[in-house]
Amino acid sequence: MKERRYALIIVLIVLVLSSMVPVFSGGQQEPVQEEKEIELLTFFTPDGTGTRQVGFKKIVDKFTEETGIKVRYTVVPWNQVNTQLILSELSGNSPDISFVEGEKFALHMAEDTLRPLTSYIKRDMSSSDIEDHLNWNFGVHSDGEKYVFPISYLAMALFIRTDLLEAKGLSVPATWDELIAVAKAINTPTTPGLMFPASPAQATQLNWFQPIVENFGGKIIGEDGRAIFNSPGGVKAFQLLRSAIHDHKITPVDAGSITYDEVTDMFAAGRIGMIFEGSHRYLTIASRLGKDKITLAPIPGKDKSSPSPTTVVGWTLGIPRGSKHPEEAWEFIKYFNRTENALEYAKISGEIPFLKSVSEDKFFVEDASEHIEFFVDYINKHGISIASPATAEELVVTLAEAIQRVVLEPSTDIQVILDAAVKEYNQMVGLD
Amino acid sequence: MKLKMNDKYNVLNFYSVPRKLIRNTNKHMFILLYLALTLFPFIWALSTSFKPQSEIFALPPTYVPKGFTFENYYRILIVGEFWRYALNSIFIASTSVLISLLVSLFVGYATSRYKFIGKEFIMFFMLGGMAIGRFANVIPLYFFSTRVGLFDTYFIIILSSSALVVPLLSWLMQGYFRSIPYELDEAAKIDGCKSWDIFWKILLPSMKPAIVAGAVIATVNAWNEFILAMTLTRSPHLRVLPVAINFFKTELGVQWGELTAASIFATLPIVIFVIPLQRYFIQGLTSGTLGSS
Numbered sequence: 001m002k003e004r005r006y007a008l009i010i011v012l013i014v015l016v017l018s019s020m021v022p023v024f025s026g027g028q029q030e031p032v033q034e035e036k037e038i039e040l041l042t043f044f045t046p047d048g049t050g051t052r053q054v055g056f057k058k059i060v061d062k063f064t065e066e067t068g069i070k071v072r073y074t075v076v077p078w079n080q081v082n083t084q085l086i087l088s089e090l091s092g093n094s095p096d097i098s099f100v101e102g103e104k105f106a107l108h109m110a111e112d113t114l115r116p117l118t119s120y121i122k123r124d125m126s127s128s129d130i131e132d133h134l135n136w137n138f139g140v141h142s143d144g145e146k147y148v149f150p151i152s153y154l155a156m157a158l159f160i161r162t163d164l165l166e167a168k169g170l171s172v173p174a175t176w177d178e179l180i181a182v183a184k185a186i187n188t189p190t191t192p193g194l195m196f197p198a199s200p201a202q203a204t205q206l207n208w209f210q211p212i213v214e215n216f217g218g219k220i221i222g223e224d225g226r227a228i229f230n231s232p233g234g235v236k237a238f239q240l241l242r243s244a245i246h247d248h249k250i251t252p253v254d255a256g257s258i259t260y261d262e263v264t265d266m267f268a269a270g271r272i273g274m275i276f277e278g279s280h281r282y283l284t285i286a287s288r289l290g291k292d293k294i295t296l297a298p299i300p301g302k303d304k305s306s307p308s309p310t311t312v313v314g315w316t317l318g319i320p321r322g323s324k325h326p327e328e329a330w331e332f333i334k335y336f337n338r339t340e341n342a343l344e345y346a347k348i349s350g351e352i353p354f355l356k357s358v359s360e361d362k363f364f365v366e367d368a369s370e371h372i373e374f375f376v377d378y379i380n381k382h383g384i385s386i387a388s389p390a391t392a393e394e395l396v397v398t399l400a401e402a403i404q405r406v407v408l409e410p411s412t413d414i415q416v417i418l419d420a421a422v423k424e425y426n427q428m429v430g431l432d
Numbered sequence: 433m434k435l436k437m438n439d440k441y442n443v444l445n446f447y448s449v450p451r452k453l454i455r456n457t458n459k460h461m462f463i464l465l466y467l468a469l470t471l472f473p474f475i476w477a478l479s480t481s482f483k484p485q486s487e488i489f490a491l492p493p494t495y496v497p498k499g500f501t502f503e504n505y506y507r508i509l510i511v512g513e514f515w516r517y518a519l520n521s522i523f524i525a526s527t528s529v530l531i532s533l534l535v536s537l538f539v540g541y542a543t544s545r546y547k548f549i550g551k552e553f554i555m556f557f558m559l560g561g562m563a564i565g566r567f568a569n570v571i572p573l574y575f576f577s578t579r580v581g582l583f584d585t586y587f588i589i590i591l592s593s594s595a596l597v598v599p600l601l602s603w604l605m606q607g608y609f610r611s612i613p614y615e616l617d618e619a620a621k622i623d624g625c626k627s628w629d630i631f632w633k634i635l636l637p638s639m640k641p642a643i644v645a646g647a648v649i650a651t652v653n654a655w656n657e658f659i660l661a662m663t664l665t666r667s668p669h670l671r672v673l674p675v676a677i678n679f680f681k682t683e684l685g686v687q688w689g690e691l692t693a694a695s696i697f698a699t700l701p702i703v704i705f706v707i708p709l710q711r712y713f714i715q716g717l718t719s720g721t722l723g724s725s
Contacts, residue, residue: 043683045668050684074666078683087571087663091578190491261686268685269489284684288485 037070038328041085041098043078051283055348056151063335069328082107085320089113094322097329100148102138102313103206103388109141110390114318116145120330129337132355134379139316148316149333152280152351155310155375155383156208159267159277159285160295161186172297174307176240179274179300183250186273193250193273195263196241198407200400202259203393206386207311208276208299209403213237215301215308220387220399226432227395227425229402230418238406238414246410256408279375283350286371296374298382310378311386314354352376391429398425474699481505481693488688504693512690514697516669517676521655522701524589524672528654529647532594532601536646537639539598540605541631545617555606558599566596570663577664588664589657589672596660597653601646608642608716609635644709645716655702673698 044053046060060071074095076084082104088094089111100108108114121130130136139148158179160172164186173179183193196208210220218233228234244251267275268288276299277285286294298307317336319329335341339357346353346364352375353359359376363369389395402421406414426432480488481504483497508514539558543551573592577583582591612635620630636643658674665671677698680691706713 045679050682075668076666077662077678077681079681080662084666087574091575091583093578093583261681264685265489265688269486269491271489271491281684 035070036068036325036328037072038096038325038332039072039074040332041074041076041081041088041095043076043081043099044073045075046073052152052349052351055345058348059336059341059345062341063332067331067335069331071332086111086113089320089322092322094320094324096319096323096325097332098318098320099151100316100318102148102150102154102316103386103392105139105141105148105316106388106390107392108318109147113320114147115321115323115326116141116143116147117149117319117330117333118145120334121146124330124334125337132339132357134354134356134359134376135312135383138312138314138354138385139318148318149337150314150316150354151336152346152349153312153314153354153375153379154278154280155312155352155379156211156276156278156299157310157375157378158274158297158299159282160274160297161267161270161272161289161293162295163293164191164273165295172295173300174297174304176300176302180244180248180250183244183273184248187250191271191273192252194244195251195258195266195272195275196244196255197258197260197263198241198256198400198403199259200397200404202261203396203400204260205400205403206392206396207278207313209237209399210311210387211299211308211384212240214384215299215306216240221389221395224431225389225429227398227422229399230415230422234418235414238403238418241403242406242410242414245407253407256404279352279371282371296371298378307382309382309384312379312383313386313388314352346372352379389429394428395425398428477692477695480688481696483689485689504689505697507690508694508697512676513668514673514676514694517671517673518697518701520586520670521672521674521698524586524593524657524661525651525654527586527590528594528597529650531590532597532650533643533646535594535598536601536605537636537643539602540607540609541635543602544606544609545614555603558602562596562599566659569596570659573660574663584665584667584670586670589661589670590654592660592664593654593657594650597650601650604646604649604716605639605642608639612638641712641716643716644712645714648706648709648713651705652702655698 044056046053046057048054048057064070081099082101085095085098085100085108100114134153135150136146138150140146158173160182165172165182168185170182170185173182179194185193187193197204206220213220213229213234216233216236218229218231218235218237220227220229222228229237241251241255245253245255263272263275264277264281264285266272267277268285270289270293282294282296299310301307317333319326319333323329336345337355339355342353342355343358343361343363345351346358347369350369350372352372353364358364359372364372364376387395398421402417405412405417405421409417423432479495479497482500482502483494484499484501484503487494487497487499542548543555569592573588574583577585577588582588616634616638617630620634625634656674657672658678661672662675662678665675673694677691677694680687680694
């Protein structure tokens, strides 16, 4: 009898636990209402207070109001969006529409996660709509199909502490020699003149280092996809970083172990003179440091007439292959691409707009948005695509490790380090 | 001649006092150093959690916040939904502990008290499974959960975190069961007890230290679950504390104030839970080890 009683208790426990599943889950519940709804995979939270999230939510709300199509957010951390999209596509659990990181576009092409949008574009967009895009080819694959539409652009620049510059009566550096001179002048034991993140722990080096390599006449990868940053131009770019630390003493050797986030935080706290930084962090830094203390400048170059280019990347919207509501998802992309909506988003978010008509709006030529004006101008004159093969993750980690070795091993020949790094990458991705 | 240690005229005693003192001092110094090394990050995080944004990266750094503020805690607890995430973590951890303890007690009992073919193989097979590691399990679990309709549910996190800790607990329980004399079972059998009663009434009360040790291990395992919880769920209402904390690492930078406040908030329950059980925990681990050897 007692045995039966205990067995009954265990069965009851199991039953109670099982019954909790549907109560506490919810992810599998079908919506009761018959209204149209699309699932958006994003890293923006609907109740987020950041400018981008507020701006995006406003467009989403307007879209729902006008079309009756609801947008359900599925929020993952920003660095998980690409992985989650690929995983959900492979498991047949795709969202209807998704954020896609511009730098990972080739990866998604290799994984075949996205639907081509050309047929929708031909049906619903005019040639003037297409011409209005700052860079229509952003998101166009080698098959000629367009797969994604940008939400905004992100470009790199040199961020300089205005107050430090003015205190020494210096002007904005335009060449590498000037950069070193300015950094030396403002350098103190507690405030390095120049800082860059060389830690592979947060591999973002392509964004700021590719412009420097290209300015010296080098390339990160060749036409065939092989890494070629060990060219003479590449060696000069790496030498610049090493000499900043070991010859000119304008950058502390800590750069070798410091991450991108740490550099941003230190600059925003007023502890660095100059950094290479992205447009997307301008408002965050300005809110902590003050706009009046930040001067934006193109990344310097070999001579005054040719500054380094700036890498242009950005978050985009794409429709996964497994989308259950592709028409509704396209409706949202189309809606977001309307001039008035793109303008509203850009105004609220403080990000670089993707439409010419928006960037030419009077709002962006006023003082309040002079950073947008600066970046649009820089992109138009010197914008380049970032090196983003399907193996971009491996490429950036290899590059980051090479930078770290160059700055932390001053007695090792740079050419030797770069040859080893290039060989390692090319072998890793099966190109050697 | 044999010298006595407590002899006041003994020459050995003269040297042994300072030697003992030095040994004790060294031991205490080592413990203090170890404490400082392990506690410093926690104290630094605690200090950061009460600092305003402007002070977090100030140079020279402030160890005691100058602009002491509860703003970060206000943001996570009042504005944010950290109470909800804490409840999720409590629910998942407690259910996972119950399941993994129940299963591992049965496994430990069966393998320590019964002889059957493949017993050793099963135990080593379970142990071998632990060597695969949870990162390697994430993708198969993802596909499994989507196929069987458990994706984005509490159940899949509870199930997977329990499954990952059961092998370790089974070995712990087996070791502890072995340390309990078999004569107890025999005496109970003579008194008319059946296996079920021997398990619940005779052995289980003696297993208290092992159960506590197992509960602590399973709780810490489930409480700190990150990679599985992040991959196998999507809905914000299913988020657990470690996943929610990860959201403070944004594309625009790390929100250190909120992140440290949330980390302190997430650490406290586990500290409160483990400290009173420390004695049983050590007893459970050591007795089990001795028993199985």
